[in-house]
Amino acid sequence: MKSKLLLSWWNDLRLKNKLMILYFVAVFIPIALTNTIFYTMTANYVRTEKIKDLKLSLEGNKDNFRKTIDSIISFSTVIYTDGSLVGALDHTYGSEAEVLTAYSEVLNPSINRFVPMNKQFYNAYLYTDNTTLIHSGMLNFIDRETEQQDWYRATVAPSRSRKWMIYTHSQPDPSYISVIRELDFYKLYSTYRKILKIDILPEYLQNTLFDQTFPGKLYLLNPQGDIVYSSEENLPQRLSDTVQQDMTVIFSVFDGVDYLQGWQIAGVYPNSVIERSLLDSRKFIVYLTLANFIFPSLLILGFTRSLSKRLGLLFKGIRWVQNQRFDLLKTERANDEIGQLTEEFNKMTTRIDGLIHDVYIAELNRRQAQFNALQSQINPHYLYNTLDAVRMSCVTKGEEETAHMIKLLGRGFRRSLSWEQDMIPLQEELEFVMDYLEIQQFRYGQRLLHNLEVDERVLDIPIPKMSILPLVENACIHGIEHLECQGTITVLAVQSGTEAHIQVQDNGIGIEPNRLVQLLGSLESSRSMESYADGKHVGLKNVHARLKWHFADDFKLSITSDHSMGTTVEIKIPVSLQSSDDDIEGGIHAC
Template sequence: MKMMQNLRPFRWNDLRLRNKLMILYFAAVFIPVMLTNTFFYTITAGNVRTEKVQDLRQSLERNKDNFRKMLEGVISFSSVIYNDGVLYSALDRTYASESEVIAAYGEVLNNSINRFVPLNKQFYNAYLFTDNDSLIHSGLLQFIDLQTKQEGWYQATTDQARSRKWLLYTNTPTATCRQTGATAASLAASEETGAGAGSAECGAPYLSVIRELDFYKAYSSYHKILRVDILPHYLENTLFDHSFPGEIYLLNPQGDVIYSSEAEPPAFIHEEAQRGKTIIASAFEGVDYLKGWEMVGIYPNEVVNQSLLDSRKFIIYLTCANLLFPSIIILLIARSLNLRLGMLLGGIKRVKNQRFEMLKAKPASDEIGQLTEEFNRMTQQINGLIQDVYVAELDRRQAQFNALLSQINPHYLFNTLDAIRMNCVIKGEEETASVIKLLGRGFRRSLSWGEDMIPLQEEMAFVTDYLDIQHFRFGHRLSYQLDIDEEVLELPLPKMSILPLVENACIHGIEYSEQPGSITVSAKLHSTRVVIRVSDNGIGMEEEKLRHWLARLEQSGVQHQQGKHVGLKNVYDRLKWHFGSEFSFSLDSRYGEGTTIELQMPAAFAKDEFIGERRIVDVENVDR
C-alpha cells in the first residue's frame, strides 16, 4: 500500500528531452518505416512469388503442349494406316504360298508402313498384329497367338467398354518383355542407335497408340490391330528442357510415372512439398484422350525464393535509406536541442548558485538561440545591477561612516559652545549666551542621524531657533510671524523642509533690503490638504530670473543641485519624491516687493506608524 502511494502518475513533462526525442523517433520514424516496409515486402513477395509460380506453370504448359503435339503426330500416322484400303485387302487375304506372301509384303505391306517409319525411325516403331496364319509373322507383322491375347495391351484393345476407336496404352516395366522384331527400317534404326526395340521396351515404361483396323467392313475376315510404340528417348527429347528449373514428371491416370527428368523418381510425388519443395501439377484438360493424365513440376523452394532475393535486397536498401536519412536529421536536430538546452540549464543552475556567467554560444535565430541571447542579456544586466548595488552599498556604508564621524566632531563643537555660553552667563551677557544656546540646539538637531521624517511641530522649532538667531543679527531690521494651525502640528514631513526656505528669505530677501524686513510662516489645513507659505518683503526677483528658477526646479540631475540656492532645489526634490503627484509648489516674486513660496501636500498620514518611528529615532538621538 505504501509503495502504491509512492508511485507518481506518469506525466510527459517528467521525461527528459533526450527520452522524449527517442520516443518521437521510434513512434514517428522507426516503427512506421519498419511496419510499412514489412507490409510492402509481404505484398511484393507474394506478388513476385505468384508471378514466379505463374512463369513456372507456363513453362510446364509448354511441355504439355509438346507432349500433346507429339501424340497428335503419332495418332495422325495411325489414322493414315487406319484408312489404307489396300493394306486392309492385303491383310485380309488368305495366301496359298510363300511367294504370294512375299510379293504382297514387298508391294503393299512394306510400302504402307515404311513410307512413314523411316522418317521417324528414331521416334517410334509400328507393328501390325493379325490372326491371319497364312502370312509370315516376322518384322512388322506379328501373329495374335495365345500369349499375345494374354497381354494387357491386347485385352485393353478388345475391351468393348472403351469409347474410342484407338487406345493410348502405357507399357510398364513389369510387363512381359519379348523381342518381337521390327521392320527392316526399324532394325536399321535400332542398330544405328545402339538399342533395339525390345531393349527399349523392357528398360522403361513407354506409350503405345493402339487401334483396331476395322474401318472397312468388307475386309473383316481376320482380326487386325495396329500398335505404334513411342520410344522412351523420343518422349524424353520431347519433354526434356535444359532451361526447365526443376524436375518434371508425366503421370498416367493410374499415377504411374511415364516420364521423369530424374534417374530415380520419388515414390510419392505429391509428398515432395513436405521436403521444402514447390509442386505444380497441371492436368490435360480439354483433351479427351488424355483425360486423367497429369504433368507435375517439382521445384526447390530456392528456385521460387531466388526471385525474391532481388526484391528483398531492394526492400532492405529502401528501409535503410528510409531510416538512415531521417535518423541523421533527427540526430542532428536532437543534438542541437539537447546540447543548447543543456548549456542553458547549466547556466540557470550557475545563476542559482550566484554565478552570473554569460553563455558562450554561437548566435542562432531559433527560439533556443533567442532564449540564450535573452539569458546573456539578463545575466549582463544582473551583473550590472549587482555592481551598481555593490557600489551603492559601499557608498551607503561610507556615508554612514562619515555621518558617524561627523557626529564625533560636533560633540567637541557643542562642548565648546557650552563653555562659551557659560562664560557669557558668568559675565552677564545673557543675550549672547541665549544665542549660543540656540545655535548649539540647532546644530544638535540638524546632525541627528537616522531621523528623516519629523512632525511639523519639530520643523517649526528649527525655524523659530533660526529666526531668533537672525533677529539677534539684524536687530530691529527683522521681524517674523508664525501662524500654525494645531491640526497640522503632527503632520510628518522630511526634515529641513521649511528651514531652507526661511534661510533663503533672510539671506537673499532681507539682507540686501534697506528697509526693515518681515518674514511670515503659516501652515493651514484646507479640507484634505495642508498649505504652507513662507513670505518676505525683501528685494524679490526679476521676472526673467523667476522663470529661470522655475525651470531649474523641474530639471533633475546632480549638476542642478550644486551652486547657489541649492537649499530650495533640495526641498523641492525631497518633497516631490516623498508625496509624488500630490505635492504642488508655487513661487511668486516681484522685484522690490518680496517673495512668496507655497507648498501644498496631503493632510492624511499614518500617525501611529509615525509615532512608532519617532520613538525609535528618539532612542537613537540620545546624547552620549
C-alpha cells in the same frame, strides 16, 4: 487516469530519450514497415513473373510431347483408313504362297513406308486373330497370352470411348507408352479383329521432352497420377515421393487435346531458382532501406546533439543562478525558441542581479526605518507611563471618574503600541471601540448614546486592527459633534451567508451629496501614497486600503448618507478568511 499517468511518464523523460522515441516511432518503424511491405510486394511480383517464365518453358516441353503424339496419331489414322491393308488382314488365305504375296505387295509396304524412317522413334505392330496369316516381326496373333495382357483388355473394353488409346506400360523397366488403335474403320466388312499398336521408344521421348537448359526436373504424369517419364535417372513412382519442402511445383495440363485428357506435365524447381531472381530486387531494397535510415538518422543525431548542447548550456546557467552567480551565457545568437529563451535568460539574469542590488539597498533602508520606529516608540511609552502616573494620582485623591477615563486612554495607547498582529478577532476590535465610546461619553455626557448589536457567530472573525474605530471616530467628530440634539451611534455586526456585515450608524448631520461623491472617489484612489498627501479622510482611506490589502476584491465598503438625517458606513467581508504572516508583515502602521 491512464492518460494522466502516460502524460506524467512522458514529462519525466529526458529530452534525449523523447527524441529517440520520436525517432523510432516516426522514422524507424514507418521506414522499416514501408520497406518491408514494398519488398514483399516486389518479391511477390518478381516471383510471379519468374513462375510465368518457368511455366512458359514448361509449355514448350508440353507442346513437343503433344506434337510427337499428334504425328503418331496421324500415322495411325493413315493405317486406319488404308483399305488395302485392312482387306489383306481380313482375307482368308488358302496357301502359303498367297500369304507371302500379300506380305510383299500389301502388308510390308503399308507399314514400312512410315516405320523405317522413324524406327529410332517408335515401333509399330499389327495384331489380328486371322490364323491364316503367318506370324512375323511386325505381325502378331491375338492368342490367349495376348488376351491376358492389360493393354489388350483396355483396348477391347466396352467402356472405351475413343477410337485410339494411349496406354502406359509399367513393365518392363523403364516404362513406356503406346498408342493403340483398333482398325475398325471397315467394321461392316470385317471378318477378323485387327489392332494397331505403336510403341514410343523411351529414348525418343527423353530427347523430345527434356533439355539440358531446363532449370528443374520434368515429369510426365498419366491420368492415374503415375510418373511415366522423368528427367531423373531413377524414375520415382509418385510425384510426392520426390518433392521436398524447399521446392516449387508447376503443373500444366493438356487442355483441349481429347486423346491426352487427364495427362499433365509437371516441373519441379528448387526455390533457389526463384530466389535467385529476387537477388537484384533484394539488393535494391536493402540499399534503399539503408539510405532511408542513414540520412534521417544523421540529421536527427545532429539536431539532437545541437539541442542537447544548447539546453545543457542553459541548464548550466540556471545552476549558476542557484549558486548566486549571475554570469551571462555566451552563445551564438539564434532566432529559434531556444535562442530566444537564452536571450531572455540573460535579460532575466541581468535584471535579477540588479534587483538583488536594489533589494540590498532597500534592506538597509528598512533596517534604518525600523531603528527610527523603535526610537519613535519611546515617546508613546513615555506618554503611557505619564498617564498611568496621573491615573494613580486621581485614584489617590478619590477622583474615580477621571481615573477611569485616564485608564481607558492609557489602554488605548498600549494597544496602539502593539502591532505584532495586524489581523485580530472582531471581538477585540469591538473592545477597542467600546473604550473609545466610553471616553467620548465622558466628553459629551447625555448628548451621546451608543449601542452595540453583535451576532456571536462573528466574534471570532479576523479583521484588520483598528478598522472599525476610525469609522466610530468619524461618526463622533463629523456626525454628532455639531448636532444640537442627542446623538446616537450604533454598531451592528451580523453574519449573512458566507459574509459578515458590519455597520456603523449615526443620526448626525449627514454628508452633502457632492461631498459624498468626492469622498467615494477618494477611496478609489487611495491605493497610491499620493492620495494621503492632502490630509483629508486619512482614517477612512486607511481602513479602505488595509481592507483592500487583506481581502482584495472579496470585500465591500459602502457609505450612505442623507443630509441632516445621519450616515451609515457598511463593511462586508468573507467569514472564511484566516490571518497569515504575510498579512501581519504587510499591515499599515498608521491610523
